[in-house]
Amino acid sequence: MLEYLGEFEQIVLLAIVRLGQSAYGVPIRHEIEKRTGRHVSVGALYSTLDRLEGKGYVHSWFADATPLRGGRSKRYFRLLPQGFGALARSKSMLDRMWHGVNVKREFHA
Amino acid sequence: MPDHPPRVAERLLRWIVPGRDGDAIAGDLRETYEQRGGGSIWYWMQVMTCTQVWLSPYRRTVPDFRRDLHYALRVIRRNPGYAVTAMLCLALGIGVNATVFSLFDGMYFRMLPVPHPDRVVAIDRNGAMPVFWRDYVSLHGDLDAFSGVTASQARGTFMDVERTNFGIVAETVSTNYAEVLQVRPILGRWFSPADESAGAEPSVVISWRIWERYFRRDPNVLDQYVRIETQSYRIIGVAPDGFRGISPPALIDAWLPLVTFPIFRPQLRDPRGSGPPVNLTGRLAPGETAERAGAEIAVADAHLRQAYPSVTRFAAPLNVRIFRGITSPESRQSMLPISVLLLAVVVIVLLIACVNVANLLLSRAAVRQREMALRRALGASRGRLIRQGLAESVILALGGAMLGILLGHWTDHTLSAWLATSAPQSGWSGVSLEMNWRVAAFTAAVALICAVLFSLAPALEGSSTDLLTALKIDAPSGRGGRSRQRDFYVISQVALSLVLLIAASLLLRALQRTAQINPGFATDHRMYVRLFTPEPDFTPDSSTRLFTGLLEAARALPGVRDATLSFAVLGFMDGECVSADRNVPAVHASINVVEPNYFEVMHVPVLRGRNFASYDRPSSPRVVMINETLASRWWPGQEAVGKVLWLGCGDGIPRVASTVIGVVKDSKYGALDEGARPFFYVSRLQVWWNGFFALILHTTGDPSGLAVSLLKLARTGGPNLRIYELSTFDELVERSLWRVRWQASLLGGFGLLAIVLSVIGLYGVVAYAVAQRTREIGVRVAVGAQSIDIQWLVLAHALRLTTTGIVVGLLLSAIATRSLRSFLYGVSPVDPIAFSGAALVWIVISMLASYIPAQRAARVDPAISLRYE
Numbered sequence: 003m004l005e006y007l008g009e010f011e012q013i014v015l016l017a018i019v020r021l022g023q024s025a026y027g028v029p030i031r032h033e034i035e036k037r038t039g040r041h042v043s044v045g046a047l048y049s050t051l052d053r054l055e056g057k058g059y060v061h062s063w064f065a066d067a068t069p070l071r072g073g074r075s076k077r078y079f080r081l082l083p084q085g086f087g088a089l090a091r092s093k094s095m096l097d098r099m100w101h102g103v104n105v106k107r108e109f110h111a
Numbered sequence: 112m113p114d115h116p117p118r119v120a121e122r123l124l125r126w127i128v129p130g131r132d133g134d135a136i137a138g139d140l141r142e143t144y145e146q147r148g149g150g151s152i153w154y155w156m157q158v159m160t161c162t163q164v165w166l167s168p169y170r171r172t173v174p175d176f177r178r179d180l181h182y183a184l185r186v187i188r189r190n191p192g193y194a195v196t197a198m199l200c201l202a203l204g205i206g207v208n209a210t211v212f213s214l215f216d217g218m219y220f221r222m223l224p225v226p227h228p229d230r231v232v233a234i235d236r237n238g239a240m241p242v243f244w245r246d247y248v249s250l251h252g253d254l255d256a257f258s259g260v261t262a263s264q265a266r267g268t269f270m271d272v273e274r275t276n277f278g279i280v281a282e283t284v285s286t287n288y289a290e291v292l293q294v295r296p297i298l299g300r301w302f303s304p305a306d307e308s309a310g311a312e313p314s315v316v317i318s319w320r321i322w323e324r325y326f327r328r329d330p331n332v333l334d335q336y337v338r339i340e341t342q343s344y345r346i347i348g349v350a351p352d353g354f355r356g357i358s359p360p361a362l363i364d365a366w367l368p369l370v371t372f373p374i375f376r377p378q379l380r381d382p383r384g385s386g387p388p389v390n391l392t393g394r395l396a397p398g399e400t401a402e403r404a405g406a407e408i409a410v411a412d413a414h415l416r417q418a419y420p421s422v423t424r425f426a427a428p429l430n431v432r433i434f435r436g437i438t439s440p441e442s443r444q445s446m447l448p449i450s451v452l453l454l455a456v457v458v459i460v461l462l463i464a465c466v467n468v469a470n471l472l473l474s475r476a477a478v479r480q481r482e483m484a485l486r487r488a489l490g491a492s493r494g495r496l497i498r499q500g501l502a503e504s505v506i507l508a509l510g511g512a513m514l515g516i517l518l519g520h521w522t523d524h525t526l527s528a529w530l531a532t533s534a535p536q537s538g539w540s541g542v543s544l545e546m547n548w549r550v551a552a553f554t555a556a557v558a559l560i561c562a563v564l565f566s567l568a569p570a571l572e573g574s575s576t577d578l579l580t581a582l583k584i585d586a587p588s589g590r591g592g593r594s595r596q597r598d599f600y601v602i603s604q605v606a607l608s609l610v611l612l613i614a615a616s617l618l619l620r621a622l623q624r625t626a627q628i629n630p631g632f633a634t635d636h637r638m639y640v641r642l643f644t645p646e647p648d649f650t651p652d653s654s655t656r657l658f659t660g661l662l663e664a665a666r667a668l669p670g671v672r673d674a675t676l677s678f679a680v681l682g683f684m685d686g687e688c689v690s691a692d693r694n695v696p697a698v699h700a701s702i703n704v705v706e707p708n709y710f711e712v713m714h715v716p717v718l719r720g721r722n723f724a725s726y727d728r729p730s731s732p733r734v735v736m737i738n739e740t741l742a743s744r745w746w747p748g749q750e751a752v753g754k755v756l757w758l759g760c761g762d763g764i765p766r767v768a769s770t771v772i773g774v775v776k777d778s779k780y781g782a783l784d785e786g787a788r789p790f791f792y793v794s795r796l797q798v799w800w801n802g803f804f805a806l807i808l809h810t811t812g813d814p815s816g817l818a819v820s821l822l823k824l825a826r827t828g829g830p831n832l833r834i835y836e837l838s839t840f841d842e843l844v845e846r847s848l849w850r851v852r853w854q855a856s857l858l859g860g861f862g863l864l865a866i867v868l869s870v871i872g873l874y875g876v877v878a879y880a881v882a883q884r885t886r887e888i889g890v891r892v893a894v895g896a897q898s899i900d901i902q903w904l905v906l907a908h909a910l911r912l913t914t915t916g917i918v919v920g921l922l923l924s925a926i927a928t929r930s931l932r933s934f935l936y937g938v939s940p941v942d943p944i945a946f947s948g949a950a951l952v953w954i955v956i957s958m959l960a961s962y963i964p965a966q967r968a969a970r971v972d973p974a975i976s977l978r979y980e
């Protein structure tokens with residue numbers, strides 16, 4: 003049974019895609035906040051990332067301890083094929099729903 | 112600009128999300144923190160959001176509480192001594208807190224033991240003015256928000272079962288009482304409207320306690336009769352165990368329909384009268400809220416005010432609130448000061464106990480420093496160690512809490528029993544302390560807070576130990592900063608327990624002073640028995656004749672010098688309205704009805720004018736005698752003798768003019784530590800009051816030896832003469848001191864507890880210091896110190912700590928005891944004797960506490976101590 007992604011899950015996955023090789027916690031948050039203007043708490047982000055990993059859409063590993071982080075590793079993320087598939091499914095589903103709908107026109111009608 | 116995020120928040124984060132995941136998040140937050148340039152609040156909020164990670168079913172790591180717990184249990188099993196001491200200290204501190212909390216629970220939170228108690232509401236004017244039976248009758252009919260409203264009045268009275276007679280508190284109620292409260296009888300039935308009708312036989316429902324105690328749980332108790340005051344009642348039902356009425360803190364033993372109670376009959380018959388005062392209690396209809404009910408009541412109240420403007424004009428509006436705890440504001444008011452005092456005291460005891468445990472944990476941490484360093488070296492994170500320390504503290508705290516609940520249970524029982532016997536006349540006699548889930552939850556919360564508090568102690572020392580130093584074989588453990596923290600703890604313990612000790616001493620001095628107060632009448636060689644001639648067994652004439660006969664016979668008893676009669680005794684009196692002018696509103700004054708020779712027998716000096724005489728009869732002009740306070744209040748600077756006093760409240764009943772014939776010296780009427788009270792006397796030969804008299808004997812020898820003869824004499828009055836308590840006046844005065852004595856005892860008890868706990872703490876610190884300085888002591892002995900010098904070393908340390916604690920404690924006490932002023936009759940809150948006495952006691956205690964460690968220190972063999980370790 004294929005599951006559908008929630009809105010925030012999509013946003014997080016897209017952020018990871020956009021960041022390519024350097025997707026760990028801080029840039030992911032930064033990217034989302036920069037592009038959507040939406041404040042993301044670290045708890046919401048990581049619980050979503052854990053959930054995406056649990057469903058098999060992303061994969062994470064530890065690397066790159068730096069003194070800036072008090073000697074702690076970063077946890078990097080990248081999408082797995084199922085993750086790409088889920089994103090594509092969500093996009094096409096939304097496209098189909100959006101097709102022909104002009105929100106501005108309906109709103110001012 | 113801070114360069115490190117808040118440490119505590121970071122540790123909390125690592126506790127919520129353990130392992131490398133938590134590390135990564137902490138690293139992210141640190142990076143962002145530095146980019147932002149700070150912001151502790153932001154950091155804390157982010158840490159809080161990480162609970163989502165912990166709650167998520169997809170989380171990757173679970174904090175392994177089980178392992179921490181196993182480890183903590185193992186540690187405790189290996190060293191049961193410190194764990195047992197910690198748990199016992201905690202049990203003491205937590206147990207007494209649970210008991211005092213259950214006092215507050217009973218005052219403010221406890222609901223009635225009926226089905227759906229959160230739907231039962233009290234309807235009143237917040238104590239400003241009572242609600243009357245007439246109001247109940249017009250109100251209770253059409254109220255939609257309620258499924259029923261009932262009226263009740265609790266009164267102290269006496270019950271006769273067969274030949275036994277005893278005091279009880281009864282509730283006179285409307286017949287829908289049981290319906291509204293939904294309380295079921297365990298035998299028989301409750302009331303029905305028929306029990307209120309004109310020709311109905313008076314019926315009563317008795318409490319389970321009465322059924323058990325006086326009927327021995329006889330299943331055939333129904334249809335038997337008991338007598339309450341002047342009337343017989345048929346028992347129609349027995350209330351369930353645990354239901355004691357709805358007038359806390361009084362414990363009700365009998366319920367009867369209000370309209371059948373003889374005292375109320377004249378009030379109820381008067382069509383313009385408002386009837387007796389009652390408490391209204393209602394049950395909300397299903398789906399209704401208290402607010403809607405309140406609105407409906409306000410409308411009904413408005414109608415009442417229109418109907419009876421003169422009475423309700425100044426009354427506060429009726430309001431509705433859920434029935435919780437003690438609803439009578441006067442009762443709450445009177446119980447509040449002592450309850451708050453108790454609360455302060457037990458919190459102090461708890462603090463002292465926690466400090467003991469913190470000290471214990473500190474000394475354990477010192478000992479285990481090497482173990483901790485080893486674990487760190489092997490890779491355990493700091494957070495891990497802290498979590499595990501917390502697990503140990505939680506186990507100790509929960510163990511202490513469970514013991515504390517048991518102890519609290521026992522204290523509850525003891526305190527309730529003690530209150531009932533030592534304070535029978537007060538509202539406290541009905542206070543029932545019980546362990547319920549609220550108290551248990553409170554106890555658990557207190558325990559957890561304590562656990563967190565005292566696990567801070569070792570944590571504050573920092574788990575950032577230099578691994579290398581700690582792993583060294585002969586590491587100096589527990590010097591410098593650590594012992595300073597322990598010293599601070601002990602000083603605070605001494606200070607706090609000194610505060611309690613001083614408070615207890617002050618209360619004791621107040622007790623002393625109060626006991627020395629001259630009551631204004633003679634108490635030696637005097638005893639009395641309380642007698643009552645109820646209607647319809649007696650008429651005023653037959654009663655007067657009976658008492659006169661008893662008086663004569665009493666005087667003739669061997670060993671009796673004289674006898675007299677008095678309605679009032681210390682702590683019991685009646686009131687009447689008086690005014691100097693018939694047109695002026697009357698004020699309340701207290702009254703006694705006495706035999707003319709009362710003042711002579713009780714040695715109350717008649718200062719001016721004359722005494723009552725045998726020719727002051729009902730047909731002669733009315734006369735009164737007044738006390739100095741009444742004289743100086745009504746006729747300041749003038750001669751009161753010859754003035755006219757109008758007796759009576761004036762509403763419908765004409766006032767009676769009485770001439771003041773004499774002024775007597777003030778005495779104490781209600782309590783020994785009361786202020787001046789206006790008081791007047793009337794002669795029993797002139798005025799019939801109610802046939803409720805104390806027959807007082809003035810004996811030549813020990814009064815208690817005449818108890819039997821007095822009782823025998825009283826019984827000659829016939830089976831209808833009610834005989835109540837019998838006591839000597841000395842005992843009576845003793846009993847009146849119950850409140851002061853009780854306060855002093857409680858505080859003394861807690862003070863003792865606090866001292867015991869603090870001594871344990873002091874001993875611990877001194878013994879520990881000795882153990883730490885073993886090598887130093889060895890060196891001293893080796894270079895020639897005598898055993899006296901060594902003992903002095905130890906003693907000086909203890910004295911230094913104690914003296915600092917005493918100084919701090921004295922300062923704290925000077926501030927704190929000011930709030931005790933209302934409890935301290937005749938004693939200054941900074942009474943020097945109490946203060947210096949307490950300080951001295953502590954100095955002696957500290958010398959005793961350091962005795963054993965000093966001895967041990969003196970026996971140190973330098974040859975052994977100077978070896979390594």
